Structure formats: structure tokens, C-alpha cells
Amino acid sequence: MEMEGDSLRNPNGVPNQKGESRIANSKPKLVVIMGATGSGKSRLAIDLASLFPIEIINADSMQVYEGLDVLTNKVPLHDQRGVPHHLLGTISPMVEFTAKDFRDYAIPLINDITSRNHLPVIVGGTNYYIQALVSHFLLDDSLEDTDESCLGETYGDKQQHIAVMPEQGNFSYSYDSLKDLDPVAANRIHPNDHRKIRQYLRLYACSGVLPSKYLQEQTMENWGNADSLRYNCCFICVDASLTVIDKYVEQRVDQMVDSGLLQEVYDIFNPDADYTRGLRQAIGVREFEHFLKAYLSVGQSGTENGIIDQVSAVKYVEKLKENMNTVLSTAGEDPLKQLLQDAIDKVKLNTKRLVRRQKRRLVRLQTLFGWKIHYVDATKCLSCLSEESWTVNVVEPSIQIIKSYFDKSTHLVPDFEASNDTKGSKLIDRDLWTQHICKACGNKVLRGAYEWEQHKQGRSHRKRVCRLRKSGVSGLDD
Incomplete structure (x- = not known):
């Protein structure tokens, strides 16, 4: 038209x-x-x-x-x-x-x-x-991309003494370092946002100006x-x-699993990978790390115990890849099934x-x-x-x-x-990341009210709380 x-x-x-x-x-x-x-x-x-x-x-x-x-x-x-x-x-x-x-x-x-x-x-x-x-x-x-000429134009004449942080030695580009240097900037970002933490600290290293x-x-x-x-x-x-989008997200993640999400993640899985760069930053990659390690460990033991031909071994591994979805239909309290379900729940939560x-x-x-x-x-x-x-x-x-x-x-x-x-x-002036500590989950640190509430509603957390209460432990959060 x-x-x-x-x-x-x-x-x-x-x-x-x-x-x-x-x-x-x-x-x-x-x-x-x-x-x-x-x-x-x-x-x-x-x-x-x-x-x-x-x-x-x-x-x-x-x-x-x-x-x-x-x-x-x-x-x-x-x-x-x-x-x-x-x-x-x-x-x-x-x-x-x-x-x-x-x-x-x-x-x-x-x-x-x-x-x-x-x-x-x-x-x-x-x-x-x-x-x-x-x-x-x-x-x-994108502070990492701010060139020195831009900084010079803005602050060159105003900042005659620049306290440049060391690039080497014992200095740590960590959230604690940023919090000590500039708590206002630290409160704007998540403590696990390592890329932005480095950006803020490098900005200060180049300009001497608080982020x-x-x-x-x-x-x-x-x-x-x-x-x-x-x-x-x-x-x-x-x-x-949000109520409708949350429900839609859960349905969509389940559809992705049915459509081959696990096979895609399997293809790029690397236990030593950097999850802070490139495509591996995507929600749905790191969440499956523990499951894939356990699943591949089972697969490797299978190749060692009965498959000596290399071609047969490759076929066996491909079969493992194709059969990942069947783990969800496994009867009983299978550890792999629990790991996989936890991973899928994490994908939904993080989305x-x-x-x-x-x-x-x-x-x-x-x-x-x-x-x-x-x-x-x-x-x-x-x-x-x-x-x-x-x-x-x-x-x-x-x-x-x-x-x-x-x-x-x-x-x-x-x-x-x-x-x-x-x-x-x-x-x-905003602090979105109030800290909560979950004793039931090994003193796991959660940031923000939403993250804390979603964690408490999670299946793994509820099971741990139930198990600990049965054993007589008190003072746990529901």
C-alpha cells in the first residue's frame, strides 16, 4: 500500500x-x-x-x-x-x-x-x-569509548592535577574500589556489572574526574x-x-526450549568462556553452565566406558546433544532434571x-x-x-x-x-540495589526488592527453606 x-x-x-x-x-x-x-x-x-x-x-x-x-x-x-x-x-x-x-x-x-x-x-x-x-x-x-580529546575539552583547563589510578600492581578494578572512590556512581550500577565498573574507573584514571x-x-x-x-x-x-509480560516471557522461554534453545547453547558452551563479552552475555547462556557441565560429564563417562571408535564417539556426543530435552521428562528426582529446571527458571527470572x-x-x-x-x-x-x-x-x-x-x-x-x-x-542520587542475604541459600546476596522477592518465590529456595525447617533451623525468610 x-x-x-x-x-x-x-x-x-x-x-x-x-x-x-x-x-x-x-x-x-x-x-x-x-x-x-x-x-x-x-x-x-x-x-x-x-x-x-x-x-x-x-x-x-x-x-x-x-x-x-x-x-x-x-x-x-x-x-x-x-x-x-x-x-x-x-x-x-x-x-x-x-x-x-x-x-x-x-x-x-x-x-x-x-x-x-x-x-x-x-x-x-x-x-x-x-x-x-x-x-x-x-x-x-559507553564511557569506555569516550576519547581523551572529549575529556580534555570539558575538563582540560579545570583539572590541572589528575590523580591517575595505576593500571598495574595491586589495584583492583572492583565494585569495592569504585564504591570507595565514588559511592554515588557505585549506587547507580549493579555490583556484578563488571564492564561498567571498569568503564567508570577507567574514566577516572584518564581524567581525574569522579564518574x-x-x-x-x-x-x-x-x-x-x-x-x-x-x-x-x-x-x-x-x-x-508487567503481569502479562511476565506470563508471556515464561511461555516464550518454554517455546524456545522446545525449538532448540538447549542445542544452541550446547554448541557454544565453553567452561572457560568469558561471559562478559560478545554473544555469551545473552540471557540464556550462562544460566545453563552448571547443567551442561554435569550433562557432558555423564556423556564423557559414557564414551570412556564403551566407545573406542572416534566416529562412534562423535555420533554419541551428537546424540547427547539431541537428547537434552528428554531430561525434562525424566521420572523421579533426577539431579540432571533439577539442574535443567533450575536453569530454565533462571532464564525466565533474568528475562x-x-x-x-x-x-x-x-x-x-x-x-x-x-x-x-x-x-x-x-x-x-x-x-x-x-x-x-x-x-x-x-x-x-x-x-x-x-x-x-x-x-x-x-x-x-x-x-x-x-x-x-x-x-x-x-x-x-539513586540506589536501586539494596542488599538482601538469603541464609537458606548459603548467604546468597540479592540486590533490590524485586530480585529478593523473585528469589524467595523460586522453587529451589522454597525447597531449601522447607528442608531446613524440617531439620529444626529457625529464623529463615519465606
Whole structure:
């Protein structure tokens, strides 16, 4: 279906056949479809392509990598319906693809798409990728990419004495080191977020500026109003209630297991792997580590006890790979079955945590950075999985949002209204990671109320509590 009006056929002011440009010298127009994992962002973008000349740029930090198609929930080729997709499964799984890398890849793609009179649509839940693209400043998720010239321009004359931290020796790039140096910055991140901890500490090593101070001043300077953004953006968020998304996540993980998730993880399993880089960071990889170690240990003992031919051994290992799903149907209290079920439960729990982080970021983009995000509610659609409900509640409102966006030819990102001081305090004064200790689970440390509540509801925790209470141990949390 063709779009109505020159502004829709020529969305970014590219000259038409008469050599005229309707919005010359304006910023390129960009539609950004955001939302939590499982909300239906990709589906919406593909549906919109029936009305607008769309090309999709993937902004999911795990879907950019080649491999693990089931685990990362990439849109299969037959479901893309001929809509061009960029940065989908094209990056080597062994490299670290940063927000800066995404920006540097996406900008030329956007220029190329607009040169063809097509509309670039950014689709993904990795909001710091989107921030890096539309802003001229790489926010805290990419501090490792902040070059020294940028630091010099901002602080070069102000910071004459820089206390550079040692790169070698006994210094530890740990959460405790960051907390001792800058407790405000430490309270902004999870203690296990080792990559960001290193980024913050390296920032201080290069500049002598506390990360919290740098983030506050740079954010106020570079995110002050809509004119600071690189593009004229239309932000659409596919939203749904947490209760419905949680249920949908559980169903989707079970479907992934049935569709070959275990076999994918088996293929890339390496007990000595670095889980902080590349594709192995994906939720659903590390969670299966204990199960795979135990499962492969059983398999190796089988090859040692009766298989001497190398070809037969390879076939035996392949059979092990194919039969992993059957562990779930094992009768009784099988240890492997329990390990596998625990791993699947962890994938579900960690995905739910991701959903909450994504939702918090979206709120932050609105309240702190002033982005005008248009929400479309997919709650009913995810509940009943009705095509008609999806069209009425998600697709049609999105079409009207985009049409209005072109008709008005205005920025959909308002200026800041609050003062810098207020926003700065919102940015840095937050502690989301209150510590809880579970005595029943070996003094396991949990961070945040949600993580603590989800842990207490977990099957393994409840079994341990029940077992300990039967043995007479008191003072345990339910």
C-alpha cells in the first residue's frame, strides 16, 4: 500500500522529481520503536511496512550477533515479509559490539536508507544503543569509548592535577574500589556489572574526574533540549503490563526450549568462556553452565566406558546433544532434571529482570531527558494473542502517530522544563540495589526488592527453606 502525500513518500526531505525539497536543511526524520523484551516491537515495525516505505535497523544488543537465533529471538527470514533488516545477525559473536560501534554502523545506514527515499526505523530494546545514536554524547553505558580529546575539552583547563589510578600492581578494578572512590556512581550500577565498573574507573584514571560528576555535567550540557539530538525523532513504545509480560516471557522461554534453545547453547558452551563479552552475555547462556557441565560429564563417562571408535564417539556426543530435552521428562528426582529446571527458571527470572530494567530506562528517558515517547498498549494482545486486537490496539494507533509526526513536521522531543540541578540529582542520587542475604541459600546476596522477592518465590529456595525447617533451623525468610 502506498502512502498518501509527498511528505510520506519522501519522508526525509530528499528532493522529488522536480528537484524540490519540502523540508530542506532539516534534521533527518527517524522513527524509533522501543519497548520491553517480548512486547512485539519487531512485529509492529514489519506491519507498518505495509503502509510506509520502511527499512529496519535492529537495536537489540544480542540480536546484532551471528548465532543463537532461537535464544535471541531473531525474526526468521520468512517472517520479515521482504522488509529490509540491517544489523540483524551480522556481527561476529566473539567481539564486543559497543554503543559506539552501533552508532558508527547505524549512521551510514540511515544516510543510505534516506537517500533511497525510505524511512529508517530503529527497532530494539537496548535503549543505550538508541541513546548513543540520537545523541551527540555517549552516555554512561559507553564511557569506555569516550576519547581523551572529549575529556580534555570539558575538563582540560579545570583539572590541572589528575590523580591517575595505576593500571598495574595491586589495584583492583572492583565494585569495592569504585564504591570507595565514588559511592554515588557505585549506587547507580549493579555490583556484578563488571564492564561498567571498569568503564567508570577507567574514566577516572584518564581524567581525574569522579564518574558521577562527569555524568551529571555532561548530561546537562548535551541533553538539554531537542536541538541537541542528531535526528528528528518519533519515539513509539510498545508497552504492556508487567503481569502479562511476565506470563508471556515464561511461555516464550518454554517455546524456545522446545525449538532448540538447549542445542544452541550446547554448541557454544565453553567452561572457560568469558561471559562478559560478545554473544555469551545473552540471557540464556550462562544460566545453563552448571547443567551442561554435569550433562557432558555423564556423556564423557559414557564414551570412556564403551566407545573406542572416534566416529562412534562423535555420533554419541551428537546424540547427547539431541537428547537434552528428554531430561525434562525424566521420572523421579533426577539431579540432571533439577539442574535443567533450575536453569530454565533462571532464564525466565533474568528475562523478567531485564524487562523491568528496560521499563525503568524508558521512564528515565521521559522524566530525566525529556523524550516524548508515544505509548501503544499491547496488554490485551499479549493476553489473548488476537490478530484483530493487535491491529486495533497497536498497529492503527502507531500509524496515526507516524502520520501526525509527518504532518506536523516538528520535533516530538520537547525541551527540558526542570532545572539542571533537579535533573542532576535525579540522575545520580539513586540506589536501586539494596542488599538482601538469603541464609537458606548459603548467604546468597540479592540486590533490590524485586530480585529478593523473585528469589524467595523460586522453587529451589522454597525447597531449601522447607528442608531446613524440617531439620529444626529457625529464623529463615519465606
